[in-house]
Each structure stands twice: as structure tokens, then as C-alpha cells.
Amino acid sequence: MKKLESREDIELLVNSFYDKVVKDETIGFFFNDIVNVDFKKHLPKMYSFWETILFGQMSYKGNPMAVHFPINRLEAMEKHHFEQWLKLWKQTIEEKFDGENADIAITKSENIAKLMAYKMEMDRKL
Template identity: 40%
Template sequence: MADRDDVYLLLSTFYGRALVDALLQDPFEDIRAKGLESHLPVMCDFWETMLFRARKYRGSALTVHKPIHTAHPLTSQHFIRWLSLWMETVDELFAGPIAEQAKIIGRRTAWAMHRALVGHDADDLDDFVDREALIIR
């Protein structure tokens, strides 16, 4: 993974799967209704910022996800499924240090987002993300 075009490929492939996933389709109903292309520029900005320090994303991912959580309560199982698809898609399309970083950031993001939305940890998600390995020392 080297640039925005790679990020776009990753996200379009990933969301193409997530939008029709049996567990994730309800939380993603708004994106399906608006069309994936309406969501990709913001997500590319987010991931370009996270992976390449591009300073393009200026929003709050938590703020965006709060109304989704209100409409479709997101459980640890939603985050585990999201993360499973994310890691599978990264591994299918890319290899190398930036791909590994994308998986680490995905794990950290899923864990932190779940905790912020529901207000507590979940053992199954903690185990899945290997929370202890994510601690920056």
C-alpha cells in the first residue's frame, strides 16, 4: 500500500463486502441509501491521514458513529465482524509494513470505538483484538 489509490481500492473492496454482510448491513443502511461513492472520499481522507499522516481528515469518527449506534445498537459482535472483514480484505490486497499498520489501526479503532459507544469493554472483543498487544509502551 503506497498512496490514495491503494486506500481507495482497499476501502471500496472492504465496504463492498461490509454493506451486504448479514450482521453489518443494518448499521450501513444509510451508506447504501446514499451510495458508497458518497462515503469513500471521507473514508479515504481518514485512512490516508492514519496511514500516511496526510492531515486530510479533520472530523470525529466517534461523532459520526453515535447516531448509527443510536439507530442500530452496535455490539462487540458488530466490531468483531467489521474487523474480521477489514483484516481479510487488507491481507487479500496488500502486504508489507503499511498493510500491517492498517490492521493495527483497525484493531485499535474498533476497540476504542466500541468502548466509547457502549461505555465498557467486552471480553470477546478484547480477546479478538489482543488488547494487550495494542498498548503503546
């Protein structure tokens, strides 16, 4: 197994993860149908997001929570969606990487999934 230690590793992780996401029956429709994500723009943002989270590079500029609220209003992003996102993320990490940064990526993703699920639920109650 490889250590997760560079931007190139993050690119491999993120690309492999989104290969799963777009085919996934539970969450793929958000990316393919609801938003119709332009992956040429989205993937570099995700590389920077995870590079910032894992390596403190501060290459990500944006507010991921704010980006999700309009999507949530079009189609409810519910707890089970975030659980599936997390399952695919963990699966991808475990297939490709091991070590401390891989563990950190899993822990951070668990926190992100919980927070996003909670915030989207609260947003729907407004």
C-alpha cells in the same frame, strides 16, 4: 502481493472492503437500512481518513466517533459488530496487500474497533 503505499491503494482497499460490508449479514444493515449511506460521499471521507492514519497526509477533517453516536442510539452498535467490521477489514487487507503499511492498517483498525466498541457501550449506558 502489493504494498499499501498510495491514495490509489487506499481507494482500492476501502472500495473492496465496503463491497464486502454492504453484503455482510452482521453489519450490512447499518449501512443499507439504518443509515442508508450515500457512498459517493462516504467513500472519499474514508479514503481521507485512512490516508491520514497511514500516511500522515492530514486530509481527513472530522470526528468519526461523533458520527457513530447517533447511529448507536438508533440501533446498538455492539462488540460483535465491531469484531465483524475488523474481520472484514483484515480479510480485505490480507487479500490485496502486504508489507509494513498493511500491518499498520491492521493494528490501527484493531485499536479503532476496540475503542469504538467501548465508547458505543458507554454511550448506551448514559
